[in-house]
Amino acid sequence: MSQGRESLRVAVIDNDSGFIRVLTNRMDSAGWQHRVLATAVPPQELVAMKVNAVVVDLGVMGDEGWSYLERITGLMPDLGVLVCASGATVSQRVRGLRIGADDWINKPCHPEEVIARIESVARRRRRLKPSSTVGPLVVGEIEVRADQFQAFVAGQSLDLTRREFELLQLLAESEGNVLERETIYQRVWGYAMAHGDRSVDVFIRKLRHKLEKRSPGFAYIHTHFGVGYRFAAESSMPSAPAVAEEGSDRAAPQSTEVLSASV
Amino acid sequence: MSQGRESLRVAVIDNDSGFIRVLTNRMDSAGWQHRVLATAVPPQELVAMKVNAVVVDLGVMGDEGWSYLERITGLMPDLGVLVCASGATVSQRVRGLRIGADDWINKPCHPEEVIARIESVARRRRRLKPSSTVGPLVVGEIEVRADQFQAFVAGQSLDLTRREFELLQLLAESEGNVLERETIYQRVWGYAMAHGDRSVDVFIRKLRHKLEKRSPGFAYIHTHFGVGYRFAAESSMPSAPAVAEEGSDRAAPQSTEVLSASV
DNA sequence: ACCTTTGTTACCGACTTGTGAAAAATGGCT
């Protein structure tokens, strides 16, 4: 499992240009995605950005600062909040932490410490909910559920083994794209594919078989000769129209019809 | 506004008597349970104390400090760790945070701020609490009662031991989801699972046995080879009608609407 | 035609899990 150093998404709410410049530099070299905001934004917007943590200087908001802090910590308990303010007293820091901030560091401060504290806060937050963030993935009639390590068609399990599931998950995630064998092997097996290794082909066959069993009438895995494989739900019925993408409503081959609700 | 201020359990590893006196005073008035240790104790002992957080002065351990810190953060990812040391440099603080400390505050510091930071570090507990406050948990024929540390079928106790109950409770709470052994061990035993440890398997067997005794005709614990276990009440009778749950059939997806168009 | 790439099947060894029992630890009791 190569979960370790995942790139964080961080929002910075501050207008101290010097501080921002050096901080964004550090975040860049750490490979983090970041967004700088000169002023407070509505909490909804922070949600939409899907950030793991937010660094905020309460100074930019004046008296609103406290209530803003309270709002985002109350609304988004999973968000890491690091307050980074100039010349705050002990009682101010205590107040901020009590309200829900995860950490507080006074300026002037070393950017490396800010980075380390963001990491720490994000690490702590992530321990909370490791899995529930990933919603089920739907392609054609297939539903891939990471929390179950399984895929389903109309509620019926495909009985995939671990490797089979991981392969299907990778394919489903990159729906529509052609993946070369080397890429697939690298991402599912975790290391480079030896020359002449046929494991990918064999597992593709196993997957095809199980997909066909539970969802006949669709072809999911398409071979691109000399290149690799592409995953896409296509009707294999000669007379039926092509795709089964979301939104396409048509008569099902069997007696059961599957409607996919949202993206 | 701090509602369910359940008393935290905190261990303090330090020998600075003045600091300790004033800190324990504050913890007492906050209603926390605490234990002061003049020297480092084996991580297992911290596990046994079931503390939510530990405050540690790396000074008391000399060079061992770093490795000790590394050990406890590695072994107990859920433990809040607040380092509280005298005159640490930025790079030392960064190193500590990187190793896994949740926070670092330099002495001399105001005890109220230490209290607030401990709270902040331990705040993740809030999430799990509400589940225990709600009524007993029912899955299939099984009723799990957290207030009694027992589970029942038709009013009959399963005679679970403490560990058995905790394991069953965890499984029942995450009904339908596959839990990996490492996760189970981490959440029931409280620290990281050693490689090759079979305790989870053994207790799963014990649970299965007791569940089978009191509730035959149902299969509750399902093995996912190479992954872990999933808890769900499924009728083991071939012809018998299904579950006493809201979903009428097997592990069913929630995000997909299945419409049967049969005549 | 020729060679290369992919499909398909069967099999064996390695690893995972089930199972019972012994050993160790825990906790109460006198």
Added chain:
DNA sequence: AGCCATTTTTCACAAGTCGGTAACAAAGGT
């Protein structure tokens, strides 16, 4: 303290399952 009953952990072995390899067939490309 020592003793006993219960619980937890560890161990060894049995039973299963899966993954990767090899070997051959089929299909695609030149």
